Amino acid sequence: MLERTRPMDKHVPYTYDMLPTTMIWTIAGLIGCVFLWLLGSLIWQGTGHLSWEFLTTPPADAGRSGGINSILVSTALLLLVCMAVVFPIGLGTAIFLAEFTSETHPLAQCTGRSLDMLASIPSIVFGLFGNAFFCQLLGLGFSILSGGLTLACMVLPILVRTTEQGVRALPQEYRLSAAALGLTKRATLRHLLLPAAIPALVVGFVLGLGRAIAETAALIFTSGYVSRMPESLFDSGRALSIHIYDLSMNVPGGDHAAYSTALVLIICVLILNRFSLWISKRWMHTRIMIT
Numbered sequence: 001m002l003e004r005t006r007p008m009d010k011h012v013p014y015t016y017d018m019l020p021t022t023m024i025w026t027i028a029g030l031i032g033c034v035f036l037w038l039l040g041s042l043i044w045q046g047t048g049h050l051s052w053e054f055l056t057t058p059p060a061d062a063g064r065s066g067g068i069n070s071i072l073v074s075t076a077l078l079l080l081v082c083m084a085v086v087f088p089i090g091l092g093t094a095i096f097l098a099e100f101t102s103e104t105h106p107l108a109q110c111t112g113r114s115l116d117m118l119a120s121i122p123s124i125v126f127g128l129f130g131n132a133f134f135c136q137l138l139g140l141g142f143s144i145l146s147g148g149l150t151l152a153c154m155v156l157p158i159l160v161r162t163t164e165q166g167v168r169a170l171p172q173e174y175r176l177s178a179a180a181l182g183l184t185k186r187a188t189l190r191h192l193l194l195p196a197a198i199p200a201l202v203v204g205f206v207l208g209l210g211r212a213i214a215e216t217a218a219l220i221f222t223s224g225y226v227s228r229m230p231e232s233l234f235d236s237g238r239a240l241s242i243h244i245y246d247l248s249m250n251v252p253g254g255d256h257a258a259y260s261t262a263l264v265l266i267i268c269v270l271i272l273n274r275f276s277l278w279i280s281k282r283w284m285h286t287r288i289m290i291t
Helices: 011-046 052-056 069-099 106-120 123-137 144-168 172-180 185-196 198-213 240-249 255-290
Strands: none
Touching: 011 255, 052 069, 069 106, 069 144, 069 185, 069 198, 069 240, 069 255, 106 144, 123 144, 144 198, 172 185, 185 198, 198 255, 240 255
């Protein structure tokens, strides 16, 4: 005669489910609290010095007074140069690795390892490389162009790897269905794979943009330290991160301006992130309406 089994305790699965859920929410809450603490400190210390004149006037008295309009222009130009170089090269490299080579191919493995190594190199090393190659060897000197190209070298591995993994993660049925319909490789990439990989592309773009806009060490050796308004890409320019470092470390009495500049930097990062997400959602919505 078979022995009757003891029914499973209904509270055990519930406990097992609640434990990881509680841990995840606790970690997320701690991360959110740290961010709110940092943001609250910047708001508390920086809003008193923040005004419209602060955003539209040039620095004066080594940054203790005046504003940051030339700093904002230099930062924007650095980001434009960086993204103008990174986007086509990074997207093309990611598509080549994901669609035209296999993961076991020696070229793909070598390129992947090289990108992973580049992503882990400290920024000061990129700064020394940019100074030696762009500033001295190519003769660009301390300029926004040198700084932007150096930032492109730093951001490129992040964009390539995130986009590549996003394209590789797409279901194989997408490619098989496109081949069954007689679509060319180019048409499949343009109309099917790339639109589906937009979230990964946006993630890589946002991560790269965040690293570029907050970079300090690499730009000290390439874009320079000058706080005047740049007239061209060949002029030296000071980024927001360098301005914050200089005010907090080298300028007595520049703490309030440093806090205000840091608050502006955080606001710029948040705006760029939200704008990138809005563009991707808008583009995806447009594609769905067209199809």
